[in-house]
Amino acid sequence: MSEEHPVLGLERAAMARWCNGDPGGFLEISAPDVVYFDPMLARRLDGHAALTAYYKPIWGQIYAERYEFIDPRVIAAGDCAVLAYNFNSWGGSEDALRWHCTEVYRRDAQGWKIVSTHWSYAAKP
Amino acid sequence: MSEEHPVLGLERAAMARWCNGDPGGFLEISAPDVVYFDPMLARRLDGHAALTAYYKPIWGQIYAERYEFIDPRVIAAGDCAVLAYNFNSWGGSEDALRWHCTEVYRRDAQGWKIVSTHWSYAAKP
Numbered sequence: 001m002s003e004e005h006p007v008l009g010l011e012r013a014a015m016a017r018w019c020n021g022d023p024g025g026f027l028e029i030s031a032p033d034v035v036y037f038d039p040m041l042a043r044r045l046d047g048h049a050a051l052t053a054y055y056k057p058i059w060g061q062i063y064a065e066r067y068e069f070i071d072p073r074v075i076a077a078g079d080c081a082v083l084a085y086n087f088n089s090w091g092g093s094e095d096a097l098r099w100h101c102t103e104v105y106r107r108d109a110q111g112w113k114i115v116s117t118h119w120s121y122a123a124k125p
Numbered sequence: 126m127s128e129e130h131p132v133l134g135l136e137r138a139a140m141a142r143w144c145n146g147d148p149g150g151f152l153e154i155s156a157p158d159v160v161y162f163d164p165m166l167a168r169r170l171d172g173h174a175a176l177t178a179y180y181k182p183i184w185g186q187i188y189a190e191r192y193e194f195i196d197p198r199v200i201a202a203g204d205c206a207v208l209a210y211n212f213n214s215w216g217g218s219e220d221a222l223r224w225h226c227t228e229v230y231r232r233d234a235q236g237w238k239i240v241s242t243h244w245s246y247a248a249k250p
Contacts, residue, residue: 035198035209037225042250043211044225046198073160073171075240077231080205082241084160086168100162100169102243104229106202115200116207118227120245125167 005074007081007105007112012069019064019089023055031106031113038119064089079107080115086122098122130199132206132230132237137194144189144214148180156231156238163244189214204232211247223247 014025027048036045036054045051072085087099104116139150152173161170161179170176197210212224229241 033200035200035207035227037209037227037245037247039245040248041225042223042248044196044198044209071169073169075158075160075229075231077205077240078203080202080207080229080231082160082229084162084169084241084243098167100166100243100245102160102162102227102229102241104200104205104207104227104241106200106205115202116209116227116229118209118225118243118245120162120164120225120243122162123165123167 005076005081005083007074007083007103008072010105010112011072011083011103015067015069015087018062019067021060021063023059023062026114026117027052027055029112029114030117031108031115034113034115034117036117038117039121064091066090081105081107081112098124130201130206130208132199132208132228133197135230135237136197136208136228140192140194140212143187144192146185146188148184148187151239151242152177152180154237154239155242156233156240159238159240159242161242163242164246189216191215206230206232206237223249 017025032048036051067089070086075082083103087101088096100120100122102118105112106115142150157173161176192214195211200207208228212226213221225245225247227243230237231240
C-alpha cells in the first residue's frame with residue numbers, strides 16, 4: 001500500500017468543518033482561480049471571490065450528523081492530484097444524500113490548493 | 126488572448142463523434158487509469174476497461190442534432206489541464222439537456238489523455 005496522498009487529509013479536514021456548518025475549510029484550501037460546479041447551479045462559478053459569495057448565505061446552515069467517504073481515489077500527476085470519491089451524508093432524515101465528487105488539487109509554494117470542485121448527485125444504488 | 130489549449134480541440138473532436146452515436150472518440154483519448162462519473166451511475170467507474178464496457182450498449186444510441194459548449198475554461202498546471210464547461214444538447218425535443226462537465230487531461234509521451242471525467246446535470250437557468 002502506498003502512503004495516503006496529502007490531499008486526502010486536506011479534504012477530510014475541510015469536510016469535517018463543512019458538515020458542521022463551516023464552509024471556511026474549503027475556502028481556505030481553494031485557489032484564487034478555482035472553478036466550481038454543484039447541482040444547484042445553472043452555470044459554473046469562476047474564482048475564489050465568487051465561491052466565497054456563494055457560500056456566504058449557507059454559513060451555519062449545513063449540518064450532517066453522519067457522513068462517509070466511499071472509496072476515495074487519487075490520481076497524482078506532477079503538481080496536480082485528482083481526488084474522486086463517492087460521498088454519503090445524513091442529516092435529519094433517514095435517507096442518505098448520495099454524491100459524486102471530483103476535486104483537482106494543484107501544488108504551489110503554499111501547498112496543495114483546489115483548482116476545480118465538481119459536486120453532483122449520484123444515482124440511487 | 127492566449128492561444129487555445131490543445132485539450133479543447135481534443136474535446137470538441139470527441140464530442141462531435143459522441144453526438145453522432147460514437148463513444149469511441151472519448152475512449153481513444155481516455156487514459157488506462159481514467160475515473161468517470163455521470164448521473165446514471167451510483168458509483169464511480171474506474172479504468173478504461175470499465176468505461177469501455179459501460180459505453181458498449183449505447184454505441185449508436187446517442188444523437189444530438191445540435192449542441193453547444195458554453196464558456197469552456199482550461200486551468201493548465203504542468204502536465205495537467207482541467208477543462209470545465211457547461212454543455213447544452215438538443216435531441217428530438219425542444220428542451221435542451223443542460224450539463225456541467227469537468228475533464229482532467231494529463232500529458233504523457235503519447236499526448237494528452239483524460240484521467241477524470243465528471244458529467245452532471247445543471248440546474249435550470
